[in-house]
Amino acid sequence: MRKTVLFIGCLIAAARAWPKVVVDRNGPQMVPTTQADWFRHPHDDKYYTESWTAVVRTDKGHIAYVTFLYTNIGVLSGRAGVNVSYTAPGKDAVPFAFEQSVDDYSENPEAGAIEIGPDRLALKGREVSVKVDHSEFRLSLKCRAWTDGVKFYDGRTYLTSDRSAWMTVYYHVPRAECEGELVVGKERARVKADLYLDHMVQNKLSSDFTARWWTTRLFAPDHTVALFAVQMNRKHGGERFTRVIVTDRKGVLTISDEAEVVGADRVSDPKGHHYDRRYEVSLKGQVALTGAIVGKRVHDREAVMERLGWAQRQIASMIAGNPITYRLEGESDLALTLKGADAIRLVGPALMESIVNVDE
Secondary structure, three states: OHHHHHHHHHHHHHHHHOOOOEOOOOOOOEEEOOHHHHOOOOOOOOOOEEEEEEEEEEOOOOEEEEEEEEEOOOOOOOEEEEEEEEEOOOOOOEEEEEEEOHHHEEEEOOOOEEEEOOEEEEEEOOEEEEEEEOOOEEEEEEEEEOOOOEEEOOOEEEOOOOOOOEEEEEEEEEEEEEEEEEEEOOEEEEEEEEEEEEEEEEOOOHHHHEEEEEEEEEEOOOEEEEEEEEEEOHHHOOOEEEEEEEEEOOOEEEEEOOOEEEEEEEEEOOOOOEEEEEEEEEEOOOEEEEEEEEEEEEEEEEOHHHHOOHHHHHHHHHHHOOOEEEEEEEEEEEEEEEOOOOOEEEEEEEEEEEEEOOOO
C-alpha cells in the first residue's frame, strides 16, 4: 500500500510539473508571415482580442506606442479603437485613446490596409505606413522594413494543457526605417524614426493568466532584438516562457523560445507595486546572445484601473484584474555571436516594458 501511495504521489507531482504552455513544432521553426496573417482573425470566444502594435522611436528621442485594437469585449458587441502612449524627449508620457465601434473597422486587401475610423495601418511587401489623425495627436509615417515578417512555427502558443486558451503572435515588421510628421498640440516636427510592429491574437485576457511580462525592442545600428518573457500566475502553474527575435539588415537571424530572460533590480513605485529595471538575457546556440538591458528612467506608468471611478473599477477588476505597465527608456549592452564569427556588441536605445498583472 505504501509503495502504491508513493507511486501515485510521484504521478501527481510529475503531472503538476508537466508544462502547460505548448507550441506545435511542425515544420520549420521560422515561417514567413502572409497577408492573411496581417488581417483580422475573427473568433467567437468570450474574450477574443486582436491588436497591432507599432513601437516608434525618432532620431530626436520621441517615443510612441501605437496600438490598433479590435475586441468582442464590450457592453454590447465589442469595441475597436486606437491607443497611443506618446513621450516627448525627456518628458513623461501622454496617453491618447480614440475609441470607435466594431463597425468602424475595415480592411483593404489590395492596399494591405486596416482602418479604424480615420486611422490607418498598412503593410504591403516591405512598405509600411502609419496614420493616426486626430486633433489631439497626429502621426504620419512612411516606412521601409529591413526584412520580411516571420512567426514562430504557426505563431500560436497554447496557454493551458487542454488548449482552450491561446495567443498567436506575428512579427510583421521586426525593424523599419521611417520618415514622416508628428503633430501634438502646438508641436509639429518632421521626423526620422525606427519602427517595430507586431500583431497579437488571443482568446484570454493576459491579466487572467500572467503575473508579469518583460519586453524589449532594441534598435542597434545594424541589428534589432525584440523579446518578451512571460511569467504565468500561480493559478496557471507559474511557468515561464520566452520569445526572442534577432535581425540584421539582411534578414531574421533567429526566432527562438530558448532564451533566458531574468528580471533584476526590482524597485517599488510610490503605490507599493514592484517592477524590474534590468533584464539579464542569455540565448545559446548558433545565434548566441548574452548581456543585459538596463532601464534608465520610467517615462510611462499606465494603470488603467486607477483612472476609473470606484464602482467602475470594482466591475472592471473582476474581468481584467489590475494590470500596470511601466515603460522605460533603456540601454543595451549585449554580445551577439554567430557561429564561427567574432562577437558583435549591440549597444543602442532599448524600449522596455515591465508589466505587472499580479505582484508575486
